[in-house]
Amino acid sequence: MTQLETAMAILMKTFDTCAAGEGKKDSLSKAEAKKMLEKELPTLLKASKNPDEVDKLLKGLDFDGDSEVEFTEYVVLVAALTCACHGRCAKK
């Protein structure tokens, strides 16, 4: 696999692993999404000084308001975060 294919595979595997827990297997429940963010993006969450940040992020993640995070919603979050990180790094 190329580098980019590897990154895409990680994105899919991370979601599928987290979604495999409770409820529907093709979406993240609120608890699963919270667990995923805490496990996979600890640095980002630690950098935030607002303890409600995870809840806010989760609310923003669930675009269609069904309290489940679909794969597309998850990918949009990761894409947005990657752009934010890249912008910050590029400015340094």
Add this chain to the structure above:
Amino acid sequence: MTQLETAMAILMKTFDTCAAGEGKKDSLSKAEAKKMLEKELPTLLKASKNPDEVDKLLKGLDFDGDSEVEFTEYVVLVAALTCACHGRCAKK
């Protein structure tokens, strides 16, 4: 780094490496974008039977029509491809 952080880092590094060639260092020229797609997504391009597919993909990538692919435009493509791959895998 966690798995997700690794994937985000790969996305950034792949773009930066490809963009470092000719012209602007913070965007891909048409030639750089073509090279990047051929190097990083060979399986996808081989699966396509249309020899003009790379050109079409590139045209679609350059949303603001300036013939340069910005980081955001690149991330949107990768996100869309990842969703397409995930949908196809999930249906199997």
